Amino acid sequence: MLLRLADIRKEYAAAGHKKRILDGLDLELDRGQLVSVTGKSGCGKTTLLNIIAGITYPDRGKVFINDKKIGFLFDCSLSRRRNREIGLIFQTFRLLDNESVLSNVFLPARIKGSIGKETKEYVYEILGKLRIYKYRKSRVGILSGGQKQRVAIARALVNRPSIILADEPTANLDKKTSVEIFDILEELKDEGKALLIVTHKEYMHKRSLRVFNLENGKLAVL
Numbered sequence: 001m002l003l004r005l006a007d008i009r010k011e012y013a014a015a016g017h018k019k020r021i022l023d024g025l026d027l028e029l030d031r032g033q034l035v036s037v038t039g040k041s042g043c044g045k046t047t048l049l050n051i052i053a054g055i056t057y058p059d060r061g062k063v064f065i066n067d068k069k070i071g072f073l074f075d076c077s078l079s080r081r082r083n084r085e086i087g088l089i090f091q092t093f094r095l096l097d098n099e100s101v102l103s104n105v106f107l108p109a110r111i112k113g114s115i116g117k118e119t120k121e122y123v124y125e126i127l128g129k130l131r132i133y134k135y136r137k138s139r140v141g142i143l144s145g146g147q148k149q150r151v152a153i154a155r156a157l158v159n160r161p162s163i164i165l166a167d168e169p170t171a172n173l174d175k176k177t178s179v180e181i182f183d184i185l186e187e188l189k190d191e192g193k194a195l196l197i198v199t200h201k202e203y204m205h206k207r208s209l210r211v212f213n214l215e216n217g218k219l220a221v222l
Ligand SMILES: Nc1ncnc2c1ncn2[C@@H]1O[C@H](COP(=O)(O)OP(=O)(O)OP(=O)(O)O)[C@@H](O)[C@H]1O
Pocket: 012, 013, 014, 021, 039, 040, 041, 042, 043, 044, 045, 046, 047, 048, 091
């Protein structure tokens, strides 16, 4: 199994009392699978993605990638593993607006090490596929929402991760652009990647292997 979550719990303190966000959540996701997650605002979808990515630590429970347990405490290799194996597309793009498209997209590769010819060629190829190649030297700040979303996707792909996590990747886009973005994500599934997409869009649910509703801290099949 590429990704497995077992009995994940997470609480946050809110206004003096603890609020349980995730409560014994389980999930399995394998290569070539695209799964969607929906659920009310504040139910914990972003928290879930952040836990998988190792950005937020769970209070309890285990995360396995390729059947290897991810240690959350004192694990210096965590961020390195995340950088290599997981591509994250954030709810807000979290791009550097004053930097160029290329500089944004290369960032995770730069963190990993030096950028070789192969990585450069790969980036040009994905920018081409995403139809933003001509903007490669432009400052991200001047791009439209849909174009920024494509830059965020390219950045998530640069290290060729096996798992892609996308947090409402088309929330602010018109229907045509969202369908295009979804087509791109679906193509990644066909390349053998595993995708977990937070989305409320029904046409994306229809094209997902499974749709989960995050409710009462657990994922329920819709
Ligand atoms: N760092 C934090 N400290 C305290 N509470 C937090 C923190 N992060 C999230 N929360 C709370 O946890 C709950 C879940 O937040 P999360 O962002 O995961 O929800 P979500 O399902 O992604 O919502 P949305 O659909 O609005 O994006 C919310 O009540 C939020 O206020």
